[in-house]
Amino acid sequence: MIDLYFWTTDNGYKARTAMEESGLPYRLKIINIRNRDQFSPEFLKISPGHKIPAIIDHDGPGGHRISLCESGAILKYLGEKAGNGLYPADPLSRLKCDQWLFYGSATFTTLAQQFGHWVKRSPDVVPLAQKHYTEVLKDMLVTLNTHLADHEYFTGTFSVADVSMYADVHVHGVNDIGLDAYPHVRRWHDDIEKRPAVQRAWGPHES
Numbered sequence: 107m108i109d110l111y112f113w114t115t116d117n118g119y120k121a122r123t124a125m126e127e128s129g130l131p132y133r134l135k136i137i138n139i140r141n142r143d144q145f146s147p148e149f150l151k152i153s154p155g156h157k158i159p160a161i162i163d164h165d166g167p168g169g170h171r172i173s174l175c176e177s178g179a180i181l182k183y184l185g186e187k188a189g190n191g192l193y194p195a196d197p198l199s200r201l202k203c204d205q206w207l208f209y210g211s212a213t214f215t216t217l218a219q220q221f222g223h224w225v226k227r228s229p230d231v232v233p234l235a236q237k238h239y240t241e242v243l244k245d246m247l248v249t250l251n252t253h254l255a256d257h258e259y260f261t262g263t264f265s266v267a268d269v270s271m272y273a274d275v276h277v278h279g280v281n282d283i284g285l286d287a288y289p290h291v292r293r294w295h296d297d298i299e300k301r302p303a304v305q306r307a308w309g310p311h312e313s
Contacts, residue, residue, distance in 0.1 A: 170263045207266055254291055259294070268298060
């Protein structure tokens, strides 16, 4: 059994989507960041950087109980453990998956979060920051659109690489920027949105 420590952020939805797609049994553990639950001593033992998501796998490698934080690491771990293609078995495909998984985790989401802060949530209006991060997000959508023009998914078949970018495309691409200028991203997004596991992951949760 895996415990998934979750809140309704882009990274939280990534981990919940990967969990649902993996087919592995899990329990959802709510960490309400508005109440600063992430700073509790118990949670800091699991996620030293006080970030969600995090997991505890009570049947990890060798039967050991392990904890893991950082969304990219969690997605890769769950994909490997599932053994259902969510993380490719072929070494060459894994290299491509890693490339886009790390792009989604380290670049795309990191900068999309800055867009979300400066354009949507910041009480201070800073036009230069708003302009900069809007342009950055649009440029990254061009990158995704160019790749998806020749690929159904980022790594041949649906994988954790797609999961790593879907949340921010869904939140900021669809709702804030719009996807009319990025038709291949639109096709990719709409295809993933229909997946039953994705619909479950973005569905209700107990607070």
